[in-house]
Amino acid sequence: MKKRKTSPDSQKGHALSIPDIEIIDLDSDGIADIPDRHPVPGSQPPDRKGTGKRKDGSRSRINIHIILLIVFLLFVAGIIYKVMNFGVPVDLGEIFKDGPGTYEDNLDTFLPLFDAEGNPLYQNYGEGSSILVFGNAPFADDRDADDNLASMIREMTGATVYNCAVSGSYLAAESSELDGQAHPMDIFNFYWLCSLATGYHDFTKEEFRKGMEALGDNAPPEANEVYSTLTSIDLSTVDVVVAMYDGSDYLDGRPMYNDGNSTDITQFTGNTEAGIELLNYCYPNIRIIIMSPAYAYGLDESGNYVSSDIQRYGWDVLSTYVIKQYASCTSRMVTFVDNLYGTINEDQAPDYLSDHLHLNPAGRKKVAERFVNALNYFSHMVE
Numbered sequence: 001m002k003k004r005k006t007s008p009d010s011q012k013g014h015a016l017s018i019p020d021i022e023i024i025d026l027d028s029d030g031i032a033d034i035p036d037r038h039p040v041p042g043s044q045p046p047d048r049k050g051t052g053k054r055k056d057g058s059r060s061r062i063n064i065h066i067i068l069l070i071v072f073l074l075f076v077a078g079i080i081y082k083v084m085n086f087g088v089p090v091d092l093g094e095i096f097k098d099g100p101g102t103y104e105d106n107l108d109t110f111l112p113l114f115d116a117e118g119n120p121l122y123q124n125y126g127e128g129s130s131i132l133v134f135g136n137a138p139f140a141d142d143r144d145a146d147d148n149l150a151s152m153i154r155e156m157t158g159a160t161v162y163n164c165a166v167s168g169s170y171l172a173a174e175s176s177e178l179d180g181q182a183h184p185m186d187i188f189n190f191y192w193l194c195s196l197a198t199g200y201h202d203f204t205k206e207e208f209r210k211g212m213e214a215l216g217d218n219a220p221p222e223a224n225e226v227y228s229t230l231t232s233i234d235l236s237t238v239d240v241v242v243a244m245y246d247g248s249d250y251l252d253g254r255p256m257y258n259d260g261n262s263t264d265i266t267q268f269t270g271n272t273e274a275g276i277e278l279l280n281y282c283y284p285n286i287r288i289i290i291m292s293p294a295y296a297y298g299l300d301e302s303g304n305y306v307s308s309d310i311q312r313y314g315w316d317v318l319s320t321y322v323i324k325q326y327a328s329c330t331s332r333m334v335t336f337v338d339n340l341y342g343t344i345n346e347d348q349a350p351d352y353l354s355d356h357l358h359l360n361p362a363g364r365k366k367v368a369e370r371f372v373n374a375l376n377y378f379s380h381m382v383e
Contacts, residue, residue, distance in 0.1 A: 022105065109326065127157075136167060139163055149364040180214060192204060194275045197230040249321065251298070254268055256320065286331075292325055294338060294344040294354075322341075344367070
């Protein structure tokens, strides 16, 4: 087959064949007005001059700078709103318009008396029963009145109640050794009063006498009555010992606990445990009930009331005293009544305190009811 040659004339014809070219005019800003390759019938061509408008005046796109500006302004407005509304006081009256509410959780630990083998001994503590009371203001205030805490318990239970609470006393001792002359108020703390009642330490009576001499006219008014009761009572006939000290130890900054010595009587919890241990050793037939402090306000330097969950006096807040006392009672297997969260808390305090610390009659009644509930919690188990 012969190759077909292209003639010079035909090549020349192809070289001279120039396709039609559409001439595009550029405007002054250098942007070409390029027609749509596939125009839609009836549509307007877009404006190619960067104005964002079509030839009929409508906009074809949104300016990104305007969007960013709007977002920025909204962000700034949000920050200003947060700053202007930061730290606005809460209307507690509106929050508590239906009442202060209740604490569902507390540290109550209700236990019966146990025998030597660890078996529970259930008893109904009513008429014919006897209750010995230790403590300070909650039981000592208005001692002879019908609305005294011990009097209310007597009325509610029908039991015989021996009130050996001493006003102005503390649970934690100032000294680990009893020295009535150097530390006269120590003769009224829980451990040394238990020692006086049990007769465990021979020197307790003598130190009590020295303490009373050192105090003179400053001795608590019920001191002699308490001494007489504790030195004459037969503890083998006592069914229940109850102790309740208020927030005085917290307000005085008394030490709270000693991890190295759980019965350190100079500690709030240590004195509690030492008294429990002494009673259990001498009279294991006695059921012991420890009642925590009810709520008490702290006081600032000007004497204003402040929350006892904030104010510290060298140790810790009041609630920590209660929590540590609960732990001590749990370790000793005795009943613990949580008066801080279960009876009178911070929200209720104005209704049940006469000042920052002392219970009013309504407060005493509430504490008495809680005690009686714990006292006869197992009465349904009595055969």
